[in-house]
Amino acid sequence: MKSRKRFLMISGVTALVVLLSAAALVGGYPHRQMAMATEGMGERAGGPNRFYHEVLPDASWRTIVRPSPDLVYSALAYDLRTGPLVIELPGHDDYWVLQFVADNTDSWAYVGSRTHGRAPVHIALAHGDQALPAGMDGYRSPSPTGALILRYLVRGKDEFREIDRKRRTIKVVGAVE
């Protein structure tokens, strides 16, 4: 009887250890993936809170798997620990979208032609109880760090040049508190 009890206890604890270790690995996986991705973005941009601009994907493009050749990507790794940011995006009369991604891979907001039409967009990005500057749309990130992914639809080579010029006018500055 005692032997059976010992067997059950040890097997139960072992199974639990296996499951808990797996849960810990799985639970931390999105954070690890994001940390890797944002580190790469920061390196390409020359630091956090700066956009870097990709070229239009073709068959030699290797930045991410399964790229869309109809979209041109820009990306920014944000770090709000030193304060909120103000982002000014130019107006655009075709499809574009800015995706806000938290440090656990959650897409927590979108800004673009679907939400703002063709008009220029001025937004503030903050975390926690940081004060948001008045007079613009405020977005509160659920995590102090994360990423912004910007996609423009490109319908041809000429249009690409125009979009490329435009996206380089995007301003990202620290908000004055």
Add this chain to the structure above:
Amino acid sequence: MASPLSITALRDSLLGVLTGLLTGVIVLLAIVVWQADRLTLFNPNGWMTARDLGSTETDPLTKAFIARIGLFANSAEEALYLQAIDGEPLGIAGLLRGRPARRLQGGVRYRIVGAGDIPSAWYSLTLYDADEYLYPNAESRWAFRDEELIRGVDGSWAVDVAPERPADARNWLPAPHEGEFSVTLRIYQPDPLVYADLTSYDLPRVFRVEGP
């Protein structure tokens, strides 16, 4: 000197650890298969997709799954991503191997037929080689956007996915001669009608025209 009691104890402990490991692994496998089954949606017109990509309401296992297969994928109201499949879903055996369905096969000619437009801002079909990057070809044709499709008078269209341009092809998407590849249908800012039930929405149809 080991007493008979401690030998029994050692045996019980070893058996206990082994049984525990085995139980843990079996339960894990069951959870993974159950989760993959729950997350994979099939459309009868020849497409496969994942539920809730990019959503903030997903559980930790789903989040890990999404981080693995589609980091930075948009949520449904922004974009849908569907992958063409060859034949029927492969069931539990497929899920266990991480292959819910057969991918498209090099050397085979496929045809994707749309009766009209998909209600959305725009949509596209893109072909990826086995390495998940755009497939190099002399035409530099990796994708078709809806506005690029040459259509019939009724607005219907067909895209031929084949290694050589078929004589009757209006829209030819060059594909590899061998190995496996994939075609992704992306639907941007879809009408909610499209994603309300992706398992029954009448999407363009994927046909296997000819090949081994």
